[in-house]
Amino acid sequence: MLERPPAGTIPDTPGSYQFKDADGRVIYVGKAKSLRQRLSNYFQNPANLPPRTFQMVSTAESVEWIQVRNEVEALMLEYSLIKQHRPRFNVRLVDDKSYPFLAVTVSDEWPRPMVMRGRRRKGVRYFGPYAHAYAIRDTLDELLRTFPLRTCSDAKFGRHERLGKPCLLFHIEKCAGPCVGEIDAEHYQRLVDELLEFLDGDTEPVLQRLETQMAEAADALEFEQAARLRDRLATVRRAIERQQMVGDRREDVDVIGIAEDELEASAQVFYVRKGRVVGRFGFLLDKVMDLTAEQTVAAVLEQLYGDEPAVGYPKSVLVPELPEDLDVYQEWLTLQRGSRVDIRVPQRGPKRELAETVTRNATEAFTRHRLKRASDHNSRAKALNELQETLGLPTAPLRIECYDMSHLQGTDYVGSMVVLEDGLPRKQEYRRFKIRGVDGNDDFAAMEEVLTRRLSNYLADRDKPSSEKGR
Structure with missing residues (x-):
């Protein structure tokens, strides 16, 4: 049973604390502005503790702490310790599947756009995430006629370079043919830069260039070329329509919606860059401990921004409730981004409507998960009980x-x-x-x-x- 540390041994400073079980495993990690005040809350009358907090304290055998200089450092230390130890009583991801991104390998000699998942890599620009990989491939397939960049692997590129013959994509005008010298590095890089600007939401220069080229081709009586440019212009406009416009072009904002019950929470975030929704991301949290709405928002922020998002940090974050220790989280995100980041609740207008849309997405995802959760739990329980009966075990093998x-x-x-x-x-x-x-x-x-x-x-x-x- 956990014993209260001697009086005066717990410092009255910011820091992170770790509860450990009888086997020495970290079972809970927390942060505090004052370690002394926060830890004293765990050693009160057990009848006054929330049920799951009481379960954690009853399981713990010892408590340790690490002092830091301020609350932001305490938050960062807490995140790194949770990531390292994955404590059983901390909020944790239920589904940590990786979502696909449209990535451009800008550090390559001949950069290429591609679908990419997993951890961020150096020298790669990311756009998204998207709900499905096929959505990226459909968009990319349309854009290649306007931005004919290579999409082949390095091995295939090298093979065609040695053969001196381009692949089929060159012949159907979806690749400029850098492998056979059909385009020089300067013009190829210009295509890469234009694609990056387009994906960043700066679409007007591309539209103007295509319209000008189409008019020039028509004036020169090159009607086949004008028709090709017209088709490219149509595909670019279709790609733009897929990026919903929700604000003015100066806005970089993440909009978070949450649906929850006493056990889990579903979070959805829409990434808005230069006024357009460029990606979305959803995940589920196992709450483990009893959390208020404000604490749930804080946990979602830590999951989203503990590691730098592929689309970067926004200028502002819209949330359904302000998190506990608002100033700490704003200072933390400001430090991560390198400039001011605001966290606020939208009150009216288009931002409020967008926040409600994101929350509806979170609610629908949560409803689907709860139906699946009930089905999966019943299936696992039935299988374990059958195994217990078959092997003649006194209890189900947990x-x-x-x-x-x-x-x-x-x-x-x-x-x-x-x-x-x-x-x-x-x-x-x-x-x-x-x-x-x-x-x-x-x-x-x-x-x-x-x-x-x-x-x-x-x-x-x-x-x-x-x-x-x-x-």
């Missing part, structure tokens, strides 16, 4: 460890362990074992070694003081 051996003709023997908790993969606890004491092909002996090492480490860790467990 933790399952699976082992397998692999080798290359008797060499490079390795064992692997995968873990499931409550019927779901727990990938951070997966392990790989290099077999040391088995010669040749002997899976039984290899399995004995892996299980012996695994269970020996478990017993040794179990007998350590709580402060040293998990190390």
